[in-house]
Amino acid sequence: MKLYFAPMTCSLSPHIVLRELGLPFELVRVDNQTKRTADGLDFLSINPKGYVAALALDDGNVLTEGPAIVQYLADQVPGNSLAPANGTWERVRLQEWLNFIATEIHSGCAPLFNAGMAASAKVIFREKLSRRFDYLNRALEQQAYLMGRFGLADSYLFSVLKWLPRLGIEISNWPALMAFMERIEARPCVQAAMAAEAA
């Protein structure tokens, strides 16, 4: 398998998951500006949507969309601790978290990177995000991980919340969220993934 990634973007989530599951994979860096891959391909020929993450399987299929990729990966390792089994109520709960992170947090942060967006519009996005962080903070006051133990949703949430310093959002306003970030960052696989992306 090849994971097409750009450093410290949302592709960090499947990258962490690959390492946590112990699956063999190759990392291929994508330049998000030029849409060229480090091994010399036009990334649009791999993912016509033009964004990471993309997972190229050995049979030639390419899977995109972070929440789909991480669930596919977990399902390659039956009995893993990162995702409840397909068809269970707990799996639907996981999908509920993944969708919340994708649509409310990931998509809520993305506009704040847009240099062309008016400051007044960014205030609206920040206020909405702040309410979502209040919700997450309350959830993480009750338990250390979103699903009770470390899993796919935590990896995704960590990957997008790593952007907050660049967005000028002070995570210490949400103490349980800050403790969550420290807890995830201390994991050896997370350290290894971040080091590999920085290399």
Ligand SMILES: N[C@@H](CCC(=O)N[C@@H](CS)C(=O)NCC(=O)O)C(=O)O
């Ligand atoms: N819906 C996609 C969004 C992926 C996405 O936003 N990727 C960003 C990095 S976090 C990207 O590569 N952006 C470059 C671009 O859109 O040109 C997913 O959830 O996987």
